[in-house]
Amino acid sequence: MAVAVDLDIRLIGHTAFTAPEDIDWDPQAPDGSALAEFAGRACYETFDKPNPHTATNAAYIRHILDVGHLAVLEHASATMYLRGVSRSCSHEIMRHRMFSFSQLSQRYVPAEEARVVLPAAIAADEQLKALFLRAADVSHDVYGEILQGLAGHTEAQSHAALRLKQARQAARAVLPNATETRFVMTGNFRSWRHFIAMRAAEHADAEIRAVAVECLRLLQEISPEVFADFSISQLRDGTQMATSPYVSDS
Numbered sequence: 001m002a003v004a005v006d007l008d009i010r011l012i013g014h015t016a017f018t019a020p021e022d023i024d025w026d027p028q029a030p031d032g033s034a035l036a037e038f039a040g041r042a043c044y045e046t047f048d049k050p051n052p053h054t055a056t057n058a059a060y061i062r063h064i065l066d067v068g069h070l071a072v073l074e075h076a077s078a079t080m081y082l083r084g085v086s087r088s089c090s091h092e093i094m095r096h097r098m099f100s101f102s103q104l105s106q107r108y109v110p111a112e113e114a115r116v117v118l119p120a121a122i123a124a125d126e127q128l129k130a131l132f133l134r135a136a137d138v139s140h141d142v143y144g145e146i147l148q149g150l151a152g153h154t155e156a157q158s159h160a161a162l163r164l165k166q167a168r169q170a171a172r173a174v175l176p177n178a179t180e181t182r183f184v185m186t187g188n189f190r191s192w193r194h195f196i197a198m199r200a201a202e203h204a205d206a207e208i209r210a211v212a213v214e215c216l217r218l219l220q221e222i223s224p225e226v227f228a229d230f231s232i233s234q235l236r237d238g239t240q241m242a243t244s245p246y247v248s249d250s
């Protein structure tokens with residue numbers, strides 16, 4: 001029986017920062033936003049923070065966003081582990097070329113059960129949900145049958161692991177777009193801002209929008225200075241979106 005899985009995103013890594021001992025730097029928050037400020041100040045050696053208007057980290061980062069000096073945000077990065085994402089959504093996510101990805105291999109790891117991501121619009125309707133899960137079951141059963149059939153064809157191949165890999169890489173073609181995938185995604189803060197600006201927007205696909213909003217929440221926890229300008233709001237259909245006044249040049 002097909003299993004509908006939920007989105008699960010964990011922050012598994014982010015930048016730490018240590019200022020050199022010979023530079024007088026308040027170690028208020030040894031994190032990515034402090035590093036971005038340090039990098040910006042390194043351009044003019046204004047480590048002593050001469051401008052009172054940008055003396056706090058939050059004010060400095062706001063200034064960076066105002067003037068579009070976004071390259072300094074590239075020094076800090078964050079890594080997420082995403083589970084409960086459909087293969088179709090992961091395809092959209094991986095169009096963002098500035099990130100690094102490590103994705104679960106369908107060639108090495110067999111689809112032992114039909115784990116699928118239900119589109120929200122279908123999950124809300126019991127009849128459509130049952131129909132969707134039935135289709136997932138059928139493709140998973142066919143996947144199993146193709147695997148068995150191919151096991152016979154590839155017996156000449158002496159290496160057992162290779163034989164299985166060849167069978168899986170062919171059989172996976174029948175699995176649906178909704179099949180769950182898992183991956184690690186690393187990007188710098190500028191790339192995360194760009195990803196959120198594009199994918200948490202109202203017109204993005206509902207699933208990738210949910211991913212972008214959840215990533216934003218996690219990023220706001222570790223670096224409110226860099227991500228607080230994005231605000232999350234609810235759409236009429238109950239899903240969420242996020243936008244920022246800086247979105248056009250994020």
Ligand SMILES: Cc1cc2nc3c(=O)[nH]c(=O)nc-3n(C[C@H](O)[C@H](O)[C@H](O)COP(=O)(O)OP(=O)(O)OC[C@H]3O[C@@H](n4cnc5c(N)ncnc54)[C@H](O)[C@@H]3O)c2cc1C
Nearest residue numbers: 092094095096097098099191194195198199201203204205
């Ligand atoms: C609502 C929506 C609908 C979409 N529909 C489609 C669709 O129908 N078909 C489709 O194919 N795609 C579609 N996309 C995907 C879209 O075209 C982009 O591929 C994707 O959003 C990645 O964003 P990006 O191009 O800004 O690049 P990213 O890879 O996120 O790169 C970030 C930025 O780096 C710079 N950059 C990166 N690579 C280069 C480069 N080679 N040269 C110059 N500058 C570069 C650009 O400034 C870019 O904006 C859609 C996206 C959205 C948000």
